[in-house]
Amino acid sequence: MANEPDSVDPSHALFDRFVQAQTCKETQQNFIELCRHLEVEPRDYKHFYSKLKDRLNYWKAKDLWQKIDKRAAHLDYDQGQACHQNKCLVLGAGPCGLRTAIELALLGAQVVVLEKRASFTRNNVLHLWLYTIRDLLNLGAKKFYGRFCSGSIHHISIRQLQMILLKLALILGVEVHTGVTFEGLQEPSGSTGWRAQVSPASHTAAAFEFDVFISAGGGRYVPDGFKVKELRGKLAIGITANFVNRHSKQEARVQEISGVARIYNQKFFQALQTEIGVDLENIVYYKDDTHYFVMTAKKGSLLKKGVIKQDFSDVNQLLAPANVNQEALQKYAYDAADFSTDHMLPDLEFAKNHAGHPDVAMFDFTCMHRAENASLVKERKGKRLLIALVGDSLVEPFWPLGTGIARGFLAAFDTAWMVRSWGKGVPPLEVLAERESLYQLLSQTTPENTSKNYAAYSIDPSTRYPNANLSLMKPVQVKHTVLDAHLHTCKSYSIRRLEDLLSWCQKNTAGYKHVKVKDLSESWRSGMALCALIHNFRPELIDMSCLDEYNITGNNKLAFDLMEREFGITPVMRASEMTTCGKIDQLSMVVYLTQIRNALTEKHTPYLKLCLIVQPAAPVVPMASSEAGSSELCYFCNKHLYVLERGSAEGKFFHRSCFNCYQCGSTLRQGGYTFHSDTGKPEIHFILFFYFTLFYSILFYFIIPHFILPYSPLPKPRTVHNVVPQASNTPEEPEQNQEETPESKSKPSLRKLQLSQEEKADRLSQDSDSETPASSSAASTSSSSKQQEGGEEEGYWSGGTATGMSLRDQRNRRCMRRKSEPPPSAHSQHGKMRSKFSPWNLSSPRLQQRFSVLRVAPSG
Ligand SMILES: NC(=O)C1=CN([C@@H]2O[C@H](COP(=O)(O)OP(=O)(O)OC[C@H]3O[C@@H](n4cnc5c(N)ncnc54)[C@H](OP(=O)(O)O)[C@@H]3O)[C@@H](O)[C@H]2O)C=CC1
Missing domain, CATH: 3.30.70 (Alpha-Beta Plaits)
Structure with missing residues (x-):
């Protein structure tokens, strides 16, 4: 009842005493009394807050519950389920340790804080950035400390801040032990997990087993395994x-x-x-x-x-x-x-x-310290421990600058985000890589370069750091932060899967005569192993006794044919080439065997993905996909095309040996060619380069100065830019006019389209399977110098003439023609050639960079 006097219910008085307590000891005592009175057990951390809330029907408390509930309802916490299986030990009840503990509790973890000081006595005052003020107000800081940041005051004493955070932590079910010193980590034994050595040794905290350890002991305490850099000024x-x-x-x-x-x-x-x-x-x-x-x-x-x-x-x-x-x-x-x-x-x-x-x-x-890494993982006896630094033990601030608590809280949020990923079972290296990516930002954060939308701040880094690149560090770059043990690195992760495949093959070919599978390449040359695999699963298809281990072509042909006929799996190469080829390509064999395994066991395993990890440079084309059909014949010679011989460009597949320059006959390489638009044949890019240079010389030295600049005083974004200025076609004129004339059709202009989300998604999906990422259709013509600089920030370029045709179709139509097709009309000479290195080509890294924002899949 709102107007009931406080004295009526002793729990109200106890709550008031808890809220107003001025010392750490007083706070803890009042809290224990309140819990006892309400018969709520603080160690029941999962339900503690909700029980406290239910049992304390007091208007003053309700204000606070509202604030806490609002925060706890944030999606980041998954209703307290994100880390409900994690147990976290936090060293240090300084502002950063307590702030981290609060976030971990909101994530649903069990949290224990150890603080060696028996009381909070630090008078020093911390400057607060606006986001920290908002953060603390949102958590109900004013309920605990009425003078908190009143008026224009943007600071608070460390002691007061600790008091606010301590009270909040207790309410959220965090166990805070003061007067307990953390002495070191105790490695797991067979039956126990990671524990802490504490002083006094008999303290109950010594029995707490945890999988996350947060070190927030201030500048002087850094746990083993972390290297500290000295920044000497x-x-x-x-x-x-x-x-x-x-x-x-x-x-x-x-x-x-x-x-x-x-x-x-x-x-x-x-x-x-x-x-x-x-x-x-x-x-x-x-x-x-x-x-x-x-x-x-x-x-x-x-x-x-x-x-x-x-x-x-x-x-x-x-x-x-x-x-x-x-x-x-x-x-x-x-x-x-x-x-x-x-x-x-x-x-x-x-x-x-x-x-x-x-x-x-x-x-x-003079000498400030900065940890080289923000986090690491230790594993002993199969038990993993995530260790993270926050606060001064991560980066020592220069107090007069007032960055300490601001960066300290940012690191606390980033750490909580990391623990969230840990709790969700993200692989350790990915967890660490993301944390280290964020850590790179920390020393550069200022009020100016962090988001101003303080209300939206959460543990999700994207709410705080605009343009943060969470994959700045790759898992492989943080391998050293996984200390010893048997955690799988990226490589071993892939290797393990290769080993899986190999052992599956071995298991299913064991006992067959003349079959000894030792690897995923040469062991398959004779074709006996492939036949054995088939026989093992479908004995009716093959008579093993009829096979001759020396008839390599015959065995392989039999196996390839059966696989294609029975399971629709395209062969990786000609059977005859198994005899003649120097070395069998492991990657192709892995792809082939993976498909066989999937077909025979009707399971889906991630080997295609794995292959990309093993040999990222090699193109992996799913053979059983619909593309396989289109790739069965070589684009140039129309003969059967096997995966191992296959090259591809512009969405077409061909024998690599057929991919020759039509001018000089040289064999071409991926990326070093262009397609002649008249003939549809590839040619070496230096020929193109010649035309290209000539064309741009004319453009920059003649056309722009003489025709474009005099008529176009101001470059206008989002307008039409034609190669040759036409008196009748001002940039503002609608595109349809151009489409109506045959000439305009033959000179597709670069037009920037304002696309809807669906259209963008459509374009993106069309590009996603492209050999040359991103639509390069735009590249077929030229444009103004502004465009050359990639001056546009958003939108899509598209050929202006075609309608109802996919970008890729347009591109292929324009850039490639089969030999049999008649040459295009003379009108199309303008857009006759383009280079992969053209600045207009959106697949060029420079433009991709500019347009990268558009590649993000549009949000719903
Ligand atoms: N303006 C100023 O004068 C100061 C400002 N700050 C600011 O405070 C902010 C918060 O600092 P924060 O990172 O939380 O660190 P703090 O130094 O505030 O808190 C760390 C706490 O952990 C305790 N501790 C250290 N080692 C152990 C251990 N082995 N076992 C148990 N407890 C231990 C420390 O005790 P003990 O201190 O006895 O070692 C201290 O109470 C910083 O960002 C900094 O800017 C910090 C200090 C001074």
């Missing part, structure tokens, strides 16, 4: 100082300094130096729980002021506690704070740090 000595904030009116009036660097306010820094001898590079002042100052001081002034006792070139020696005069340091920080706030802060008194001492500290920012 010019000497930078940081000083942090916290003074008690009494929240008086006078203090409230003092202006914050959100970050001043010397170069932007030389007058101020000069005055600071001359008046009080404090020489700084920059200074930040935030008013939060404390008056917090962080500054970068110059070594000279620290020496002069006696803060640093003795000068050393080695920074470690220079800043070693024995070489620092604490009292002088306090005086130095005090003077800087007092001067920079114009002596307006009354009674400056140092706040106390966790050890009860004045909270002033000096740090070395």
Whole structure:
């Protein structure tokens, strides 16, 4: 009941106490009491939140539930099922460890956090990017800390942030153990999984078995297996100082300094130096729980002021506690704070740090650390462990820049996304490759280059990083992050499948005379093994006793014919070539045997895909597909075409030996030819190159300067560009006019079409099986210089004349003709030749790059 006094229900009071608790200990105690009172068991992490919500019928809590429910309903979490089988250990209850823990809990994982500090005592204040503010507000931060980012304040003390996140984590069923130090990983034994060695050793957390380990222990803790890079800059000595904030009116009036660097306010820094001898590079002042100052001081002034006792070139020696005069340091920080706030802060008194001492500290920012990898996988005794770094242990931030928590949270989200993939069973190398791809972005992220749609931020990287390339790193590039064990790399993954096929063949040919299958190539030469395979499954088809192992052609012909007749599997080569060919191509044999296996066992296995992995350069054409029919005869000689002899271009299949230049007779190679549009015959590209060069010389030096430029002062995108300017055809004129004249038909213009999603999908699907990816029909004519630069960003180019014809048909019609066909009319001379290397050719990498956005399948 909304208006019921809180005192009526003790659970309400307990909830209020939990929400308002100011220390870690108080929070944990109130939480335990609340759970006890409501009879909900926090260890029942799967149902804890929903039970708590059901049993705590309190309007103040409902506001919070709404926020949490909204977040939890995000599709990324699959209603808490995405990682429901994962168990995650998080080291460190700093802001980044807790933020990660919350996301893991929302994904449905069991999460345990270990924190060596018994209390949250860090006064230092963190600058928050707008997205972090939005993120925390969406999680209900204001319910826990009313002053959170009120007005224009974009910062929060680490302690307050930890408190907010701790409360949220507890509500979501995360177990947080403070005063427990993680000492190392304990490898699985036969019966147990991965565990942690903790101190105190008797702590219950030591029995927790997990498959995900998140290290968020701050800059000083990096687990085994990770390499850390040192980023050494010019000497930078940081000083942090916290003074008690009494929240008086006078203090409230003092202006914050959100970050001043010397170069932007030389007058101020000069005055600071001359008046009080404090020489700084920059200074930040935030008013939060404390008056917090962080500054970068110059070594000279620290020496002069006696803060640093003795000068050393080695920074470690220079800043070693024995070489620092604490009292002088306090005086130095005090003077800087007092001067920079114009002596307006009354009674400056140092706040106390966790050890009860004045909270002033000096740090070395000279050398920052950055882990080489964000994640790795360990496997022992068949148990895999995904390990990830977040927060300072991943990338140490330069505090005065305020990037720490912003990048820290981004890494927390990216890590949660990775764990989600892990939970969904994505192969480890793919999981790691995607994480490392994102990690490459982290150090470059700024408020400017991340998405401004903060409301849409989720653990899905695409909501945060515009244009993020999640496959920047390939699985093979992260192999080294899979530590020892027997995880399958890409290669071994493929090899394993090859081995599967081989062992299937061996099993099904075992015991046959003169058959010894040792590999997927030479063992098949005699044809005996193929016959044995057939006999094993269909003994009625073959009489093995009649076969002669030396009759290679006969055996193979028999097997090939049977396979084609009975199962529709096209032979890989002529039977006679099994005798004559030097080496049997393993790839083709694998394709052939895979089809046989599928046919004989009526199973579908992914070998075609596998073959592409094994030998990506070789074209793999599914033989039993409808294309097989069209490829049975050579396009040029009309004779039977076997897969092993087969070449293809422009959607046609032919004997590789028939693919000759019609001018000089040389054998052509894929990519090094063009088709003559008159004859439909291939020719070497240098002939084309000659015409091409000549054509463009005329275009650029004569036609454009004399005809196009005088009439077209401004290049217009999305308009028609013709090779030869026609007085009657301004660029804006409708295309239909051109189609009506025979001349316009013979000179297909490049027209940019505005296509519907369906049309785009149609075009994409037409191109997807093309030998030369993307429609190259556009390439048959020329265009303006703007187009040459690939100046268009979206849309499709298409030949302007044909209707009701697929792009590929148009292209083939124009570019290839059978020898028997009559030559085209003289009108078509304009578009007579094109090169694969033409800038108009959309299959050229340059244009593909520009158009890559269009290749993404249109979303529904
Ligand atoms: N402006 C500032 O002055 C500072 C800012 N930050 C910012 O805070 C952000 C969050 O940092 P975050 O990455 O969460 O790290 P934090 O340093 O905030 O938190 C890590 C926590 O893990 C604890 N810890 C370390 N080792 C162990 C262990 N073996 N077992 C159990 N607990 C352990 C640490 O204790 P302990 O600290 O005792 O080692 C610490 O409490 C950073 O991005 C950074 O920018 C961080 C520090 C100072």
